[in-house]
Amino acid sequence: MTLLGTLRGRLFALLAALGAVTALAVGGATYVSVRAEADELFDYQLRQTALSLRDQGRVARDEAAALADPNFDYVVQIWSLQGLELYSSRPQGMTEPLPARAVLGYSNLHLAGQDWRVFGAATPLRVVQVAQPIAVRQRLAAVAALRSIVPVAIALPFVAALVWWLIGVSLAPLARVASAAGTRGANALDALPTAGLPGEVGPLVDAFNSLLARLATAFDAQRSFVADAAHELRTPLTALKLQLGLLRDSAPGPEQDAAIARLRGGIDRAVRLVEQLLALARAEPGAAAPVEGLDLADIARQAVADLQPLADKAGIALTLDAPAPLPLEGDPQALRSALRNLIDNAVKYGARHVQVAALRAAGAPLLRVDDDGPGIPLEARERVFDRFQRGESAGTEGSGLGLAIVQAAARQQGASVRLDTSPLGGLRAEIRWARHRPELAAAQSPPTPP
Structure with missing residues (x-):
């Protein structure tokens, strides 16, 4: 089974479960409500029957025949105020008559192993008592309630089929995207189709x-x-x-x-x-780089110490200005390599004086290399960051990777590289960090007093 098939089945199962629970809840509530309404209706019929017989002087023969019908579920008894029984009906299977002492209004009675619902009414001349078996009322109410939820049960399969179809229609654009992705080769990196996608998947x-x-x-x-x-x-x-x-x-x-x-x-x-x-x-983006606490001033001292013999051999004055520690989180090896490449470029391209500085400018750490060499023309400063792009000085050995390494390492550490004209007359290269960084703010904040 495909992933979309599994997703479709899972969505259908969840919606089906939700629909089943909802249908059961609605059906149960409808069943209870219809049964309650049926009970109220039967009570109303019981009361109306009693009241209709209460005001008659006598029970007519045709009415007496109807009340005596074995299929008639009601039991009717009429007494005079002196306790004389004027009329009594007893359906088939009833072995005991209703008690002669009636309770006015609605009441429940247990007689001969059967529960009855009774309504009693009185006039100045007579007392009327009408009763109905509760089992009959419950059976009729249950039938009426079941009839009311039959449409819900019949509709459930059709609703389930409609839900299955709607899920398939909704997932069809995603299926097209999955098919387009699955049929591509390993080197196909073209964009996937987005036409017709739902807003949630787009x-x-x-x-x-x-x-x-x-x-x-x-x-x-x-x-x-x-x-x-x-x-x-x-x-x-x-x-x-x-x-x-x-x-x-x-x-x-x-x-x-x-x-x-x-x-x-x-x-x-x-x-x-x-x-x-x-x-x-x-230094490439995505390459794993260790992140640890470091001091940019110490990084600058190490880079200058590494290249001091080369500068002395070439007769170049290499100086360092790192007056205070500059704590930072980053990769010390990458930063030392970047700074060494900046100094090495200044030495190789004819500078006689190179100044290295590690300081804080505008609230952010900064590594700066100034030289008095030939510099780089303004129109070529963007191009020199390309790989294997060498300077214009003839006879200078190199691979053209120095500034590319500097830029990649700076970006990996969350910094940027900027080239400008140096006050010494040559090139100024700066590695500058953003001003607002969490580790910088933590490093600059004073310790909390005890």
């Missing part, structure tokens, strides 16, 4: 279509990344293969030493490229 299908669109975008980006990564890795691996051949063919001595140095440099570049690819993969 938002669900729209949300699913939005998810498919995001997945399609992510898969396209992933395929592009894999293709670009394969292209980028092919060049250094080919170079390593050539350098290995040159090393094999070179004679021992200075020529072989130069070949070994070139091979070592090629290996270092390949290792660096693989490390950047792994860093970018870890």
